[in-house]
Amino acid sequence: MKNFIASLLTLTLLTSCNKAQKSIKPVVSDVSESIYASGIIKSKNQYEAFSTVNGIVDTLFVTEGSQVRVGTPLLFISSDVPRLSEENARLAADYADLNSNQGKLKDAQLSLEMARKKMNNDSLMYVRQKNLWRQQIGSKVEFEQRELGYQNSKDSYLAALARYGDLKKQLNYNAAQSKKNLSISKHIAGDYLVKSRVNGTVYQINVEKGEMVGMQAPLAVIGDANNFILEMEVDEYDILKVRKDLPVQVSLDSYKGTSFEARVTKINPIMDSRSRTFIVEAEFVNAPKILYPNISFEANIVLATKRNALLIPRNCVINDSLVVKANGDTVRVKTGLRDYKKIEVLSGITAEDELILPQK
Known part of the structure; x- marks a missing residue:
């Protein structure tokens, strides 16, 4: 109700003072509705x-x-810390290297071989004494001694075999671990x-x-030498209108008087809570020959374009729906696209109608 009363008062004032107002006629021209944005140039992969x-x-x-x-x-x-750590790790790796510990393995192999031979010999003696005992030759004490000797040598062989396996496993583990530590030290040094x-x-x-x-x-x-992106801030009230591949008209401070075409390539989906803006990226369709990071620019993200539209100044329209003709008649109009200066009229007036242009 308040808006309606305000509109009536505005129309009344315009009608009563139309003699002092400047009048204009609609023009037929192209119009583009766009969103204003500003930002800086960044090197791609910067x-x-x-x-x-x-x-x-x-x-x-x-x-x-x-x-x-x-x-x-x-x-x-x-x-000095990473260098000394790497040298220490290299010394440890050399010490623990499997090739450097072949002597320990050979000693263990010799002990194992001796235990095997003794076990085989004691086994033969035990079998021989067992056969004699079956023939009632020899004493039971001799048979039991041979049996005990064979069992002891067998246990010794199995113990030597286990020690050899454990030693080999331990040496392999130490060698692998020392190499890994050396690799880590090299990586740290590489940092x-x-x-x-x-x-x-x-x-x-x-x-x-x-x-x-x-x-x-x-x-x-550091960044790409030849490819650049336009990083611009778009207000939260406009972000829902922005889509990928929309055309962008770019004006660079370094190229005054020249407009460059770009297209939206990315919309970052999180808002900066301080500036209440979203970061939108675009790439040039026709880029300037020379560009540097951090060059500032202004841009218009073009939402829609129409040729041969009927246009009037935006300040001619009251509440987006009413205009005042030069004869004082108030006419309801239907509006369409608009830029920061002009607005499209879809119906309600013609190109021949004369309208009152309110004074500032």
Whole structure:
């Protein structure tokens, strides 16, 4: 009810003062409805290189602008701890290596072989004494001694066999464990050599030789050398209108007066609670010849476009449904697409009608 009364008052004022108002006629032209966004250029696959260890920068292998590939060394962080740990692990690996412990295995094999031969000999003596005892030759004491001797030598052989197996298993385990420890030490030492994760360009180096670095601050910024993305912020009230593949008209501060075409490629599905915006990414259809990360831009994400639409200034329309003709008549109109200046009229007036343009 309040809106209706306000509309009537506005119309009354416009009608009573139409002599002082400027009048306009609708125009037939193209119109695009779009969402405004702003943001910065980022290199594709751009990332900040961090260290996983603390130390002092010993060597810088690249400079800003250097071309790198995956695995290219960026810088080396000096520390005696990983070097000493690796040397210690290598010594342990050499000591525990199976080839270095063949002497222990041979000793165990000799003991095993001697136990086997003694068992076989005692077995023959026992069988011989057993056959004699069956023929009532010899004494029972001699037979029992041979039987006991064979049983003892058999137990000794089995014990030697078990010791040999345990020793071999232990040596294999020690060798494998020491090699694994050496591999871990090498990996830890490798953490002190920071390498590139992508093919591209070193855009920024944040440290100098001799500087103390930690795990919290980025050491460098690296990204694709030729491919860039537009990262823009879209208000939460507009995000539901945005879809992938929508065209984007881009204006770069570095290329004033020139518009570039792009398309939406990604909508990040979480809102920044502080700015109440969503990050939307787009890629150029016709990119400028030269681009750098962090160049700022403004963009219009085009939701719909219509040719030969009947357009009037947005401030001619009251409550999205009413216009005032130059003769004072109030007309209800149906509106369509709109941009930040003009609005499409679908019905209610023609191109010949003259409308009152309210003064600011």
